[in-house]
Amino acid sequence: MLPVKIAGLGACLPQRIVTSAELEHTLDIPSGWIEQVTGVRERRYVTHETALSMGAAAAARALDDAGLRPADLDAIIGASSAPHQTIPCTAALLQRELGAPDGASACFDVNATCLSFLFALHTAAQFIHAGVYRRVLIVSSETAQHSRNPRERESAVLFGDAAAAAVITRAEPGEPSALWGARFATYSSGADLARLPGGGSLHHPNDPATTREQNMFHMDGPAIFKKATRLIAPFLDEFFTQVGWQRSATDVVIPHQASRHGVEQLTRRLGFAPEQVFSNLAVRGNCIAASIPLALAEAVAAGRVERGQRVALIGTGAGLTLGAAALVF
Amino acid sequence: MLPVKIAGLGACLPQRIVTSAELEHTLDIPSGWIEQVTGVRERRYVTHETALSMGAAAAARALDDAGLRPADLDAIIGASSAPHQTIPCTAALLQRELGAPDGASACFDVNATCLSFLFALHTAAQFIHAGVYRRVLIVSSETAQHSRNPRERESAVLFGDAAAAAVITRAEPGEPSALWGARFATYSSGADLARLPGGGSLHHPNDPATTREQNMFHMDGPAIFKKATRLIAPFLDEFFTQVGWQRSATDVVIPHQASRHGVEQLTRRLGFAPEQVFSNLAVRGNCIAASIPLALAEAVAAGRVERGQRVALIGTGAGLTLGAAALVF
Numbered sequence: 001m002l003p004v005k006i007a008g009l010g011a012c013l014p015q016r017i018v019t020s021a022e023l024e025h026t027l028d029i030p031s032g033w034i035e036q037v038t039g040v041r042e043r044r045y046v047t048h049e050t051a052l053s054m055g056a057a058a059a060a061r062a063l064d065d066a067g068l069r070p071a072d073l074d075a076i077i078g079a080s081s082a083p084h085q086t087i088p089c090t091a092a093l094l095q096r097e098l099g100a101p102d103g104a105s106a107c108f109d110v111n112a113t114c115l116s117f118l119f120a121l122h123t124a125a126q127f128i129h130a131g132v133y134r135r136v137l138i139v140s141s142e143t144a145q146h147s148r149n150p151r152e153r154e155s156a157v158l159f160g161d162a163a164a165a166a167v168i169t170r171a172e173p174g175e176p177s178a179l180w181g182a183r184f185a186t187y188s189s190g191a192d193l194a195r196l197p198g199g200g201s202l203h204h205p206n207d208p209a210t211t212r213e214q215n216m217f218h219m220d221g222p223a224i225f226k227k228a229t230r231l232i233a234p235f236l237d238e239f240f241t242q243v244g245w246q247r248s249a250t251d252v253v254i255p256h257q258a259s260r261h262g263v264e265q266l267t268r269r270l271g272f273a274p275e276q277v278f279s280n281l282a283v284r285g286n287c288i289a290a291s292i293p294l295a296l297a298e299a300v301a302a303g304r305v306e307r308g309q310r311v312a313l314i315g316t317g318a319g320l321t322l323g324a325a326a327l328v329f
Numbered sequence: 330m331l332p333v334k335i336a337g338l339g340a341c342l343p344q345r346i347v348t349s350a351e352l353e354h355t356l357d358i359p360s361g362w363i364e365q366v367t368g369v370r371e372r373r374y375v376t377h378e379t380a381l382s383m384g385a386a387a388a389a390r391a392l393d394d395a396g397l398r399p400a401d402l403d404a405i406i407g408a409s410s411a412p413h414q415t416i417p418c419t420a421a422l423l424q425r426e427l428g429a430p431d432g433a434s435a436c437f438d439v440n441a442t443c444l445s446f447l448f449a450l451h452t453a454a455q456f457i458h459a460g461v462y463r464r465v466l467i468v469s470s471e472t473a474q475h476s477r478n479p480r481e482r483e484s485a486v487l488f489g490d491a492a493a494a495a496v497i498t499r500a501e502p503g504e505p506s507a508l509w510g511a512r513f514a515t516y517s518s519g520a521d522l523a524r525l526p527g528g529g530s531l532h533h534p535n536d537p538a539t540t541r542e543q544n545m546f547h548m549d550g551p552a553i554f555k556k557a558t559r560l561i562a563p564f565l566d567e568f569f570t571q572v573g574w575q576r577s578a579t580d581v582v583i584p585h586q587a588s589r590h591g592v593e594q595l596t597r598r599l600g601f602a603p604e605q606v607f608s609n610l611a612v613r614g615n616c617i618a619a620s621i622p623l624a625l626a627e628a629v630a631a632g633r634v635e636r637g638q639r640v641a642l643i644g645t646g647a648g649l650t651l652g653a654a655a656l657v658f
Contacts, residue, residue, distance in 0.1 A: 051530045076515075086411050086476075086528035087546065088520050088647035089440050096517035103560070106513035107648055108441040108448045111407075111418045119437045126455035146533040147415075184435035186405075188425035191417055198534055199415035201380045204475040205527055205534035205544040215534040217416065231432070318417035319436055 002129040005177030006329060008068065008167040009297040010061025012054040012141075013284075014044040023157050027150060034157045035282075039260025043160030043285030045145045052084040054163035055141030056097035062165035063098075068135060070100035073167075075133040078109035079120035079140045081288045081318075082147075082199060094139055106133070113194070114256050114317030115184070116140060116289035117164075118325050121313075122182040124168045139165045140289040147196055149216035158259060159217075160285030164293035176308040181243035182325040185235060190227050190320030194219045225261050228316045229269065235322045236270055236314070243326040245310065247271045250326075252305050256315025257281040257291040266314065278304055291315075305329050331458040334506030335658065337395025337496040338626040341386035341470075342613075343373040352486050356479060363486045364611075368589025372489030372614030374474045381413040383492035384470030385426035391494035392427075397464060399429035402496075404462040407438035408449035408469045410617045410647075411476075411528065423468055435462070442523070443585050443646030444513070445469060445618035446493075447654050450642075451511040453497045468494040469618040476525055478545035487588060488546075489614030493622035505637040510572035511654040514564060519556050519649030523548045554590050557645045558598065564651045565599055565643070572655040574639065576600045579655075581634050585644025586610040586620040595643065607633055620644075634658050 019042045020034035035041050046054070055078070063070060076098075078090030085093070091107035094100075110120040117140045124136040141163035148156045171177040197203050198215035205215070240247060253276050255266050263281055267274050278299045287294055292313050299305040306329070313325045348371045349363035364370050375383070384407070392399060405427075407419030414422070420436035423429075439449040446469045453465040470492035477485045500506040526532050527544035534544070569576060582605050584595050592608050595601055607628045616623055621642050628634040635658065642654045 082415050083440070083529040084531050085524060085526045087442050087523060087525035088517075088650075089442060090529075091441075092515050092517045092520050092648035092650065095515055096520050100517075102516040102518050103514045105515060106448075106652075107515035107517070107650060108439060108445075108513075110437060110439055111412070112420075112437040113416050113418060116437075119435075122461075123452055123455075126452075126459055126461070130455055130458070132451075132455070143530045146530055146536065184437075185432045186421050186424055186434060186436035187431040188417075188421045188429075188436070189431050191421050191425050194416060195414060196416035197414045199528050200412040200419075201472045201475055202413050205539070206541050207475065210534070212535050319421040321417075321421065321436060323435075 002125045002179045003171040004125045004128045004168055004179050005171040005175060006166050007169040008062040008066025009300055010058045010065055010165045011294050011297045012057035012163040014046040014049045014161050016045050016047050017042050018045050027156060029153060038154065038158050039281050040158060040285045041282045044162060046143045046161045051080060051141040051143045052093050052097055055094055055139040058163040058165040059094060059098055059137055059139050062167050066167040068167060070098040071104060072135050073100055073105045073137050075127065075136040076105050076107045077120045077124060077136060077138045079116035079138050079289055080142055081113045081116060083109060112317055112321055114288050114291065115315055115321055115323040117293045118313055118315060118323045121325060125179045128168060128170055134170065136168045137165060138168065140293050142288040142290045144288055147217045149218060152218060154221050155217055155219040158286045160287050162284060162287040162290045162294050164290045164297050166293055176328050178328045180326040183239045183242060184321060184323045186319045186321040187231060188319065193224045193320060194318035224320065227320060229265060232322055233270060236324065239324045245326055249310060250276060250312045251309035252299060253277045253312045253314060254292060254295045254299060257284060257286050257295060258316060259286065331454045331508045332500040333454045333457045333497055333508050334500040334504060335495050336498040337391040338629055339387045339390025339394055339494045340623050340626045341383040341492040343375040343378045343490050345374050345376050346371050347374050356485060358482060367483065367487050368610050369487060369614045370611045373491060375472045375490045380409060380470040380472045381422055381426055384423055384468040387492040387494040388423060388427055388466055388468050391496045395496040397496060399427040400433060401464050402429055402434045402466050404456065404465040405434050405436045406449045406453060406465060406467045408445035408467050408618055409471055410442045410445060412438060441646055441650055443617050443620065444644055444650050444652040446622045447642055447644060447652045450654060454508045457497060457499055463499065465497045466494060467497065469622050471617040471619045473617055476544065476546045478547060481547060483550050484546055484548040487615045489616050491613060491616040491619045491623050493619045493626050495622055505657050507657045509655040512568045512571060513650060513652045515648045515650040516560060517648060522553045522649060523647035550588065553649065556649060558594060561651055562599060565653065568653045574655055578639060579605060579641045580638035581628060582606045582641045582643060583621060583624045583628060586613060586615050586624060587645060588615065
């Protein structure tokens with residue numbers, strides 16, 4: 001149990017709203033199919049916004065929410081599925097964009113696709129508990145539409161663009177906030193089930209052999225769902241045993257907003273009541289690494305999560321990796 | 330002071346050796362210029378090897394060196410300047426490539442360009458000290474030649490391809506090994522001095538506006554050297570004060586093999602004797618994130634670093650970030 005807290009949260013959504021009806025029209029999909037299959041009614045797409053501009057805006061709001069200034073940060077962690085540029089890391093660009101002073105913070109990125117924020121939260125908590133850093137900013141910002149594959153109907157309509165940020169600090173004596181524990185496990189037999197082969201060194205953008213297709217996201221949704229369904233029950237059993245929580249004593253479950261099936265899986269099969277589970281999937285889509293912190297920020301803003309409540313953040317991501325974190329907000 | 334140790338080290342070099350004479354011929358550079366200016370006599374370039382295949386080979390050797398098997402790992406950290414694929418993270422692909430069992434390890438990547446290994450080492454040490462993980466594999470693997478910019482003579486000839494890996498475990502009672510401390514600071518006023526704008530969301534590979542030039546590395550070597558020179562003296566003063574070491578009591582300094590100037594800077598200006606500083610720059614070039622762990626692995630293999638000795642790992646990276654770690658090997 002680490003006495004750390006999420007001192008502030010912030011989000012940034014691109015202005016443009018794209019309805020499922022609009023996508024059904026442009027992608028020649030039967031009317032009503034998208035919401036019925038994926039659970040997404042509308043999502044946002046960037047126009048002039050970038051992953052960096054949205055990330056910085058979300059970060060500024062998270063700092064405001066925490067009552068801190070950029071100069072108060074001693075570490076900045078970029079936690080998205082893809083960087084803004086390959087070099088330097090996105091966290092360094094965020095330092096500059098926020099006007100955080102030169103030399104006052106250590107900047108690095110953490111990447112585990114959809115679970116990047118959870119890994120970064122777990123990492124930040126260790127550093128804060130050890131006294132290495134006192135105030136850590138985590139920023140997840142995604143512009144998934146650039147990698148959309150119009151030929152893969154389900155994934156093409158599932159994703160939305162968004163950014164979310166959190167400021168992590170030590171919990172002061174008397175404050176209930178804490179990270180009770182986190183657990184992650186990667187099952188790489190499923191490494192090909194969600195993949196974006198391009199953008200890295202395997203299919204370098206300048207390699208004439210690299211295809212447009214390789215720079216798009218590919219997902220076998222049913223296979224991921226099947227594999228995750230088999231794995232997540234024992235994974236969560238061990239997780240709740242490890243942190244010593246009862247599922248019923250969890251105030252709010254914030255799942256990664258993977259898909260309708262992915263979110264419903266948690267309630268139907270895994271022992272939570274529907275009213276325990278928060279979802280913004282219908283209006284945000286799957287925002288990859290930004291999904292969990294965005295849902296948390298919106299749950300807090302809506303009064304669904306209050307200080308002192310028990311929150312479980314649970315998700316699956318490419319890898320295939322399962323992750324969960326238990327915190328008292 | 331964290332009682333953790335580098336239990337095993339491994340490296341993998343591509344087969345093809347590229348001499349500076351060969352590059353001078355192909356890039357129309359005066360004979361002798363490359364070694365004189367950059368200090369690099371030869372470097373390796375991948376042909377059939379990939380970042381993943383080299384990373385897995387280095388990891389297998391690091392596991393052997395530690396007397397461990399892939400199944401013993403409970404976390405794998407990819408720590409390179411660019412991923413193998415954008416999705417999933419390289420660590421998940423390494424789990425599969427190594428034959429490490431499904432579900433037994435948590436996989437994520439850490440990115441801070443040339444300092445990725447140092448950030449990952451600091452992160453792994455926190456997790457091991459906290460008892461979250463017991464045996465963490467860190468893998469840095471770089472295939473820089475894909476992003477070489479033939480129009481930037483100095484950077485085009487500077488980089489080499491290589492992989493290196495380390496297995497981090499708890500130090501047993503009675504063992505001298507420890508991470509005494511680490512320090513990082515990012516100065517993002519220098520964020521544009523070393524950059525690779527493409528490969529991420531800002532200039533997506535499929536965006537028709539993305540140019541070949543944007544997918545290449547750009548570096549203002551003299552400006553980086555000037556800025557780093559100004560910053561590193563006070564940075565290292567604070568670092569050595571923080572860890573409580575005298576420079577003269579440091580057995581071996583392993584600098585990031587940035588360039589001849591970068592390596593010489595440490596001795597000439599910063600208070601180390603030439604015999605304290607290990608360099609493989611002449612035969613490896615700058616291997617980005619793999620530079621520091623590769624130099625450490627080669628220093629250990631050459632008998633230059635022995636168990637119980639004090640080692641300082643020091644580097645600069647894109648960001649601009651300075652980093653240093655003090656460990657008893």
